[in-house]
Amino acid sequence: MKTQFKTIVVSDIHLGTKGSKAKEVVRFLKKYRCENLILNGDIIDGWQLKKSGSWKRKHTRFFNRILKMIDNDHTKVYYLRGNHDDFLDQILPLQIGNLSIQKDLIYHSNGKKYMVLHGDVFDSITTNLRWIAYMGDIGYTFLLWLNRLVNYHRRKRGLSYFSLSQYVKGKVKSAVSYIDKYEQELAMMAKAKGCDGIICGHIHKAEARIIDGIEYYNSGDWVETMSALAEDYEGNWQLIYYNEIDFGKVTTDDKIIPMPQSDESYSAVSFTKPNDDLELPPFRF
Template identity: 60%
Template sequence: MNKFYKTVIISDVHLGTKDSKTKELVSFLKSIKCENIILNGDIIDAWQLKKNGKWKKKHTVFFKYIMKVLEKENINVIYIRGNHDDFLDEIMPFSFGNFSIVKDYIYESFGKRYYVCHGDVFDSITKNLKWLAKLGDIGYSLLLWINRYYNVYRKKRNLPYYSLSQTIKLKVKKAVSFISDYEDQLCKVASMKNCEGIICGHIHQPANKIINNTHYLNSGDWVESLTALVENYDGKWDVIYYDVWSIGADKISNVEEFDLEELINYNFSEQVLI
């Protein structure tokens, strides 16, 4: 049975990379119903695609699924650009029907205003020192490589997915300090925008907490954490962890594989694709 939410927010899918957990993401999205989907940046990883990244069939499946729900379920989809998909700067703001591409967004919920942005423009390294950010991206890719093969080892032993890279990051004092500074900075930005909350991504660190009277929400990622933010119909926000959500459910089944093939062959000839 599908779970119903008012809004679902995902970010940092990094389509075009080996570590993008697209199959799990589509499986999650198929299990829920909602009115709004916010794609909060770094959905496509243009940085990696320019280097040695590879666009796979499963990456196309994700966008075909989004287009399918746009057409059949009349869901509002808002795509916010991130630093890895900053090529969207060339076309935004863009709007067609229920689909839009924007730099940022004000989301109103039960009388509260939330400033929604990817968050990279408030990261001093990403904003001012792009060469250093890309150098750090190389080190991060190595960390993900370790994570990938560690989980191959776990899968062979029928163990659930575990983010070794997240564990390593949280044991590095500078990384923990960076995350804390980032959260504080984003909460200040929310106050400047006359908002009671901030919804962001970028640092691959899911969160739902109050910082200095500001509601800080981070949707995490679909590379390491495999998380999404969901707003319930009573206004309550939750972080959904895929590994917890999928406990007790079958692994992506043959029936689901058939559905994915159906998506691949779905006729979008009458749709406007970007």
């Protein structure tokens, strides 16, 4: 039986790379239905496609699934630009039916206001020193290659999946410090803008916690973590991990079990191109 969520957020799928778990994210999106789907940046990895990346049929199937959600379920889809799909800058903002492509947005739900953006705008390395960011991308790609090799041998020995890059991030003090500072800065920005929370991606670290009174949510990624954020109709957010989902009890044709509907009335979404001081367009439900 399918669960109906109000909003689902996924980010950092990196389509066009070998590490992208395109099949898994499509399977995930077949299990759940939602009114709103936010694709929060780095969905397509333009950086890798310019170099050694390649586009596969499974990557196309992801967008086929998105179109089916729009057509069959009337899902509203919001594709927010990330640093790896910065080629979208050439067309922002764009709205075609239930598909909107933009830089960022403000999401209103159950009396709360959330800033939603990929998060690279707060990464001084990505925004100001692009060549260093590219070098970091090469290093991360190497870690993913090594990670596949490690897990190939682990599977042969009957061992569970092991994330090498997550292990490295947890052991290197500078990486731990960077992640903590990143989260703190995002929370401070959300607070300065009068928001109750921040929803982001970018650093491939799924998280849901309170920082100085601000709700901080990071949807993780679909390269290693394979996680997403989901909101029910009462305004409760939760992280969903692909490896913890029981797919044995559901097929794509199963009936929906809807979440309890709130009495809140929904208004239309309006979009304007955000300016440099992050006056984000409203997104109300």
